[in-house]
Amino acid sequence: MPPGSPCLLWLLVVTYSVVPAAQPLAAGDLEEEQDETPLPAVPCDYDRCRHLQVPCRELQKASPTACLCPGLSSASQPPNPPRLGEVRVEAEVGRAVVHWCAPYSPVHQYWLLLWEGGGAPQKGSPLNSTVRRAELNGLKPGGAYIVCVVAANAAGESSVPRAGVEGLDGAGGPTFGPCGRLSVPPRPLTLLHAAVGVGSALALISGAALVWHFCLRDRWGCPHRGRASQAGL
Incomplete structure (x- = not known):
């Protein structure tokens, strides 16, 4: 076939029309692809021992980026016991400030139980689910007490070692658990x-x-x- 034949020219035209020309990648297209890449989820700013802590689900809804909440037990079951934290005694005014950490369970409210001697416990006023600190007033100088934190939801309340409160060891009670001893000097x-x-x-x-x-x-x-x-x- 001669070099200048019409068939050869027609074949070249068809080849260039079928194969698309390579388009350069613009900077804007690269940024769009990067923006579409999902960011990894991070833990929400939730501390179960922080006083007046907003529930993690509300933090999750209000967060501009995706964040993760700790796993909780079923709402159809009573909550697990809270963990008693620091108990600061102010002997001059007969008062103690009790701190605790929330359990990994849905909680609607808390309250404190206070034992003095072998009698029935005194039940404190109910506290909402954001509270992690409460005061005990009217403590007697030189008195010895046992304090427990109780969590409750619609399914019931957390367990308290009622039969074993007399067996708590140490003046500060157990390291982990809802109860502890406190002594007022x-x-x-x-x-x-x-x-x-x-x-x-x-x-x-x-x-x-x-x-x-x-x-x-x-x-x-x-x-x-x-x-x-x-x-x-």
Whole structure:
């Protein structure tokens, strides 16, 4: 076939029309592809021990980016027990500040139980699910108590070791669990009064002993002096 034949020219035209020309990739197209890439989810800013902590589901809805919440038990079951945290005692005013951490369960409210001795516990007022701190007032100086945190939802309330509260070890209670012991130290003024009372009692006893001694000597004489006189003769 001659080089300039119409058939060869027609074949070249068809080839260039079928194969599309390569288009350069613009910078805007690259940015669009990068924007469409989903970002990895990160944990939500949720701390189950933080006081007045907003529920994680609400944080998840309000977050501009996807975030993850910790797994929770079923809402059809009573919540797991909370974990008791720091208990700060203020002996001067007879008060204790109790901290705790939320369980990994749906919670509607909390309350505190306080034991003094072997009697029935005192139940505190209900607290909403964002609360992680509460005060105990009216504690007696020198008193020993047991405090427990209870969580509740529509299915029931968390368990409390009622039968075993007397077996809690240590003044601060267990490291993990809903209950712990707290001891209120006596007031310094009470210690001063006790010291003055003991000193006064010792002074009275000493004075009574001296009076009794002199009364006996005046009545019966001093045997040691009599023996010394006889020895001199």
